[in-house]
Amino acid sequence: MRDVAVIGxxxxxxxELWDKSFRQLIAEAGSKAILDAKIEGKDIDALxxxxxxxxxxxxxxxxGALVAEVSGFSQLHIPxxxxxxxxxxxxxxVREGYLSIASGINDIVVVGGIEKMNDVxxxxxxxxxxxxxxxxxxxxxxxxxxxxxxxxxxxxxxxxGTTKEQLAQVAVKNHAxxxxxxxxxxxxxxxxxxxxxxxxxxxxLGLLDCSPVSDGAASLVLCATxxxxxxxxxxxxxxxxxxxxDTLALHGRRDICTLDATVYAAKMAYKQANLTxxxxxxxxxxxxxxxxxxxxxxxxxxxxxxxxxxxxxxxxTTLDGSLPVNTSxxxxxxxxxxxxxxxxxxxxxxxxxxxEAGKRxxxxxxxxLAHNVGxxxxxxxxxxxxxx
Amino acid sequence: MPLVGFTMEQIGIVSYGAHIPRYxxxxxxxxxxxxxxxxxxSRGLGIFEKSVPSVDQDTxxxxxxxxxxxxxxxxxNPTDIGAIYVGSESxxxxxxxxxxxxxxxxxxxxxxxVADYEFACKAGTAAIQTCLGFVKAGxxxxxxxxxxxxxQAAPGDALEYSASAGGAAFIIGKTNVIATINHTLSxxxxxxxxxxxAEMKYPSxxxxxxxxxxxxxxxxxxxxNLMTKAGTKPxxxxxxxxxxxxxxxxxxxxxxxxxxxxxIKQGLLVPYIxxxxxxxxxxxxxxxxxxxxxxxxxxxxSYGSGAGSDGFDMTVTNNxxxxxxxxxxxxxxxVADKEYVDYGTYAKMTNLLFWE
Numbered sequence: 105m106r107d108v109a110v111i112g113x114x115x116x117x118x119x120e121l122w123d124k125s126f127r128q129l130i131a132e133a134g135s136k137a138i139l140d141a142k143i144e145g146k147d148i149d150a151l152x153x154x155x156x157x158x159x160x161x162x163x164x165x166x167x168g169a170l171v172a173e174v175s176g177f178s179q180l181h182i183p184x185x186x187x188x189x190x191x192x193x194x195x196x197x198v199r200e201g202y203l204s205i206a207s208g209i210n211d212i213v214v215v216g217g218i219e220k221m222n223d224v225x226x227x228x229x230x231x232x233x234x235x236x237x238x239x240x241x242x243x244x245x246x247x248x249x250x251x252x253x254x255x256x257x258x259x260x261x262x263x264x265g266t267t268k269e270q271l272a273q274v275a276v277k278n279h280a281x282x283x284x285x286x287x288x289x290x291x292x293x294x295x296x297x298x299x300x301x302x303x304x305x306x307x308x309l310g311l312l313d314c315s316p317v318s319d320g321a322a323s324l325v326l327c328a329t330x331x332x333x334x335x336x337x338x339x340x341x342x343x344x345x346x347x348x349x350d351t352l353a354l355h356g357r358r359d360i361c362t363l364d365a366t367v368y369a370a371k372m373a374y375k376q377a378n379l380t381x382x383x384x385x386x387x388x389x390x391x392x393x394x395x396x397x398x399x400x401x402x403x404x405x406x407x408x409x410x411x412x413x414x415x416x417x418x419x420x421t422t423l424d425g426s427l428p429v430n431t432s433x434x435x436x437x438x439x440x441x442x443x444x445x446x447x448x449x450x451x452x453x454x455x456x457x458x459x460e461a462g463k464r465x466x467x468x469x470x471x472x473l474a475h476n477v478g479x480x481x482x483x484x485x486x487x488x489x490x491x492x
Numbered sequence: 493m494p495l496v497g498f499t500m501e502q503i504g505i506v507s508y509g510a511h512i513p514r515y516x517x518x519x520x521x522x523x524x525x526x527x528x529x530x531x532x533x534s535r536g537l538g539i540f541e542k543s544v545p546s547v548d549q550d551t552x553x554x555x556x557x558x559x560x561x562x563x564x565x566x567x568x569n570p571t572d573i574g575a576i577y578v579g580s581e582s583x584x585x586x587x588x589x590x591x592x593x594x595x596x597x598x599x600x601x602x603x604x605x606v607a608d609y610e611f612a613c614k615a616g617t618a619a620i621q622t623c624l625g626f627v628k629a630g631x632x633x634x635x636x637x638x639x640x641x642x643x644q645a646a647p648g649d650a651l652e653y654s655a656s657a658g659g660a661a662f663i664i665g666k667t668n669v670i671a672t673i674n675h676t677l678s679x680x681x682x683x684x685x686x687x688x689x690a691e692m693k694y695p696s697x698x699x700x701x702x703x704x705x706x707x708x709x710x711x712x713x714x715x716x717n718l719m720t721k722a723g724t725k726p727x728x729x730x731x732x733x734x735x736x737x738x739x740x741x742x743x744x745x746x747x748x749x750x751x752x753x754x755x756i757k758q759g760l761l762v763p764y765i766x767x768x769x770x771x772x773x774x775x776x777x778x779x780x781x782x783x784x785x786x787x788x789x790x791x792x793x794s795y796g797s798g799a800g801s802d803g804f805d806m807t808v809t810n811n812x813x814x815x816x817x818x819x820x821x822x823x824x825x826x827v828a829d830k831e832y833v834d835y836g837t838y839a840k841m842t843n844l845l846f847w848e
Binding site: 122123222225228 | 529532699700701704705815
């Protein structure tokens with residue numbers, strides 16, 4: 105297998121982007137990444153794009169070829185593929201691009217992730233997102249993701265004594281980080297009190313425990329490491345890539361407080377990188393709800409199972425803690441355009457490892473991990489990256 | 493590109509009147525029906541209660557009450573009125589004008605130009621602009637612009653906490669003007685944030701799309717263009733009135749533009765009467781005229797979904813001291829004169845219980 109590096113990144117601002125179309129978002133993120141990598145269309149061997157439900161959000165399927173077209177590459181006839189794995193679509197697109205270079209088939213691949221979610225109303229967005237749950241066993245009976253994650257949270261509180269305050273602190277921390285990210289949907293800090301007092305969505309999750317409905321796109325240029333320095337002085341290597349699956353429905357799981365897909369994908373990525381959780385300097389984890397970040401830091405092996413809440417209390421995961429988590433603001437504050445999320449996580453890792461993260465820069469960041477989940481944990485994809 | 497609009501001299505408001513139905517329903521009473529937290533909703537929307545039209549009140553009756561109040565305050569005869577334009581999105585008939593009912597009721601017919609206007613919540617201010625044009629052209633001596641609504645909201649919809657009833661009428665002319673309209677202009681785009689198709693009982697809306705790209709964009713641009721044209725800044729105004737679909741939007745847009753709470757509070761009625769749609773900014777203007785003194789400068793920006801904003805720069809004249817303002821109830825009196833109803837009564841009065 106060949107080593108693979110990121111040589112270019114691009115991001116649109118995340119948020120309610122009423123004046124930008126699906127195509128404009130793709131074109132903006134893609135062209136930024138291509139300019140950053142200083143490559144041309146003819147250098148690109150393949151395109152991969154992650155999107156969860158462009159068909160239902162903006163009535164547009166077949167977006168692989170569309171990405172090539174809006175990037176101005178239709179005459180180059182570049183192979184273009186759309187990848188779907190619910191909210192992990194972006195991370196999966198990264199992995200597909202990574203594998204195609206590692207295998208020796210491609211040298212340079214552009215990966216994109218996009219979702220434009222605000223063209224439908226709030227309740228329809230919730231319904232569309234619920235298509236990532238088990239239709240027969242969950243969605244049919246009215247379950248939506250806030251409800252499903254609320255069940256994980258109540259069980260976690262029951263088993264391990266995790267508190268609503270600890271959940272809320274995750275949102276407070278991520279908003280504090282988001283305040284330093286000019287691409288974030290929300291760039292203002294929030295107080296613990298406001299999170300605790302927010303309207304309940306599904307107990308114990310209040311409105312500010314939930315990631316927002318966002319529009320946005322992200323893009324990367326991946327390159328065989330041996331050729332990367334031809335394009336950039338600061339390539340960032342992908343040293344581990346892992347992916348795993350589990351039951352779509354929560355009730356089918358061995359333990360609803362553990363996302364086994366995370367555990368297995370992490371095992372795969374750590375093994376490839378020849379690292380342990382202790383070696384990770386910082387991480388971007390899939391905090392679609394505050395409880396998800398607590399489960400993630402446990403399932404990734406950063407802390408013992410059940411100690412995630414305590415880790416939040418002890419400020420381990422804050423920007424100046426021993427293991428900063430979600431320096432970008434996470435899904436909570438940066439925003440969660442679902443198909444873009446997994447790609448945007450790699451963008452954040454790259455910016456941190458290049459030392460270009462501005463006020464949210466993690467000092468001496470050498471190794472970062474990105475954790476992207478689909479549904480309530482049926483799909484997980486993890487990447488570990490290292491500065492070269 | 494020159495801004496579209498007109499500069500007025502000594503043309504403006506001659507008299508004004510308003511009407512607000514006296515029934516009220518509290519936001520918490522509506523919230524309780526739907527299993528929602530009323531206090532949280534009131535806090536979120538900035539609305540505590542809203543006016544409810546009685547079974548025999550509609551846009552026509554509210555318009556008649558408003559124009560009668562305006563006529564009581566001045567010395568005009570109804571036959572002096574050359575035009576009546578009624579702006580509403582709840583005209584009682586789909587085909588048959590409200591304006592003819594109003595004109596006949598006050599005795600202004602038959603030498604009268606009449607038409608009904610619809611432009612969501614800004615049809616009434618569009619009627620003011622029409623009257624200004626006719627007066628300036630010398631085609632009429634006095635025109636009446638009315639904005640009135642008995643607005644609709646589907647049961648359980650977020651609009652149910654705000655959609656209310658009320659209206660105001662302004663007599664526009666060039667004699668005994670109490671407030672000159674120095675400048676007016678509009679800012680208009682095709683923005684489908686809120687609509688009701690023919691034959692539909694309740695309106696639809698684009699949720700959060702009604703905020704930033706709709707209300708805020710149009711009001712901000714209209715207000716900024718108007719101040720550029722008038723050569724003014726927010727500090728030059730004694731009062732400012734903005735369309736008020738809820739209690740939060742007008743406060744936020746005012747702050748964004750550089751106006752203070754002191755400037756907007758006299759014209760901000762939505763917390764206690766809800767959103768009277770075509771009546772909203774015009775009732776706000778009526779409330780300001782209730783207390784205005786000669787020399788006061790007034791800024792008003794309406795907003796109508798679909799979408800557009802009309803902006804007005806006005807100066808109160810000495811004539812306001814001679815207007816018999818006390819001959820009709822003030823907005824404060826209309827707001828205070830109230831009787832609460834329960835949800836069942838509200839449902840009956842607003843025809844939520846209907847059959848075909």
